[in-house]
Amino acid sequence: MDSQKNIVVLGAGESGVGAAILAQSKGFPVFVSDKGQITSNYCKILKEYNIPFEEGKHSEELILNASEVIKSPGIPDTAPLIKKLNDLNIPVISEIEFAGRYSNAKMICITGSNGKTTTTLLLYHMLKKAGIHVGLAGNVGHSLARQVAENDFSHFVVELSSFQLDGMKQFKADIAILMNITPDHLDRYDYKMKNYIDSKFRIIQNQTENDAFIFCQDDEIITKELEQISVQVQKHPFSIYECLPKGASLKNDELIIKNENINLNMKQNELSLKGKHNTYNSMAAGIAGSILGIRNEVIRESLSDFKGVEHRLEKLSNVNGVDFINDSKATNINSTWYALESMDDETVWIVGGVDKGNDYNELMDLVKEKVKAIVCLGIDNSKIHQAFDGVIETIVDTNSMQDAVKTAFEIANGEATVLLSPACASFDLFKSYEDRGQQFKEEVLKL
Missing domain, CATH: 3.90.190.20 (Mur ligase, C-terminal domain)
Incomplete structure (x- = not known):
């Protein structure tokens, strides 16, 4: 390891502070810069770890001297400072990308325009119920980087926004879940839907034939994209309209999950989360649980006693x-x-x-x-x-x-x-x- 590698973190929210803590724990000189005001909570954490930082400005003489920059997902690639870093060929990565370098945990990653938080929390609930030593990270919970620095989880359930996916290069999901793709954040993607689709599909980049891709068969954008690209990953679709030989289906008001490990049937009215969109969420989580070898009884219990997400219906x-x-x-x-x-x-x-x-x-x-x-x-x-x-x-x-x-x-x-x-x-x-x-x-x- 090159301990002289100089790391700058842009943004001092949950993601940035977590990245700084991990960088310091690996022996890298690290500096945190936030153009806005840093909240008192994160100021306190940075001081406790003796991590140097600035707020209310970006000191370019320090930032442009970095060996690598970890940027907040909220900072667009079109920001002038990011363009300067790119012109100087200074690598700019995401906190998720950085954290992935230092963890051997199994990564279950969830994205989608809608439903990703509910599915993430439902799956986390399921893994905990199964007795798995699991962390909750990404767009919900604590930053992945900080948890990698401070815990030794065997699994992570990670919610990923398109902004977080954009900064990933070598990171790999062992299980990738794509809930749906509908127009969102198009202002960040030059108002081009294809750019947004490409961002969401980054969740399966670097996956191999040993990894799993869970996706909504009923989403036309996803299925059309899959027809146009070549992937080696194991596919696990879910649908409320089609009876699928593998994945999850709905038949006569019964949820059916099938793959090599499991054959599970459950009445739809037993699901704790009601509504069509929540049936999709339950299907995705159920498939992931089955791939991980969680017992039918635990999957069924988890899908029936989960309490839901604050601020979502x-x-x-x-x-x-x-x-x-x-x-x-x-x-x-x-x-x-x-x-x-x-x-x-x-x-x-x-x-x-x-x-x-x-x-x-x-x-x-x-x-x-x-x-x-x-x-x-x-x-x-x-x-x-x-x-x-x-x-x-x-x-x-x-x-x-x-x-x-x-x-x-x-x-x-x-x-x-x-x-x-x-x-x-x-x-x-x-x-x-x-x-x-x-x-x-x-x-x-x-x-």
Whole structure:
């Protein structure tokens, strides 16, 4: 090992701080630079580890002298500093790529435009129940790099966003799961869908015939892409429409999982997670568990007693006959499509935020069928009005969660369900989708 290799970490969030800790543990000189302000929690951690850092700026004389740069997934490749590093042929990698160099653990990696967090947490729940020494990492849980530095897990369940996949070169998933691909983050991919598809398919790069690829057979984008590329990996598809000889299927309201290790049947109504999208999530997790050799009883128990994910179709209280559902994690059209599709009652829909190139026409049929009124929650609601003015009689603009919840409650009038499913990013009015969901909960409690 070249201990003189000089590593710079760009970004001091969970990913960056974890990468810095791992770099230091391997004997590398490391420096952390964040253009924004570092939160007090991460400042404290960096100081505890005696890792030098800066905030509020990028000192190029230090950064451009690096042997290798580990960048936060939030920093785009088009950023001027990244372009300078590329021009100087200084390698720029992701925290996931760096962590993978120092772990022999089995990596089960999950991506997709929607459903990846639920599937990741469900699979983690399953592995823990099976007694496997497993870590939860990536886009959920703690950074993979820090856990590699501080723990000796035999397995990791890793949720990967397209941004994290973009910085991976040699990293390999032992089991790769691709839930679906729908338009998302296109502003990051030159508004070219093919670029986004290529990013998602990086999850199977470097896989061999000894590895597994679990994917949704019902997703046309995935199946078309697989027809055009050559892969050596073992394929495990899942479908709610086709009976498959291998993978997971749905037949007569029964979930069927088949592969070399297992033949498992389970009634769909025994699944703890309801709705079509959650059947997909359960299928993917069940297949992964079977590949890992987890016993049928444990897979079945895990799929039936998992509690779900906060901010994802999370049922809150009933206030004077009005149910409130927190789906703040729905930051794109496809997530909101699934939310609306799962609604049984007339719905007052709270929508809006930072638009990522949304085409609201994809929701039109569901909105006509299920939505009583729309409450817009954002600084710029013009695209929502363009789509639904004249379609939905009542459309109200609000610019705070307090106003949105009060307005929706009044419109519901004891007869409808209020659904927060924004279909947009949160950064115009909130710190994150978690902050948005938490404020929703707090305002509902005040009613």
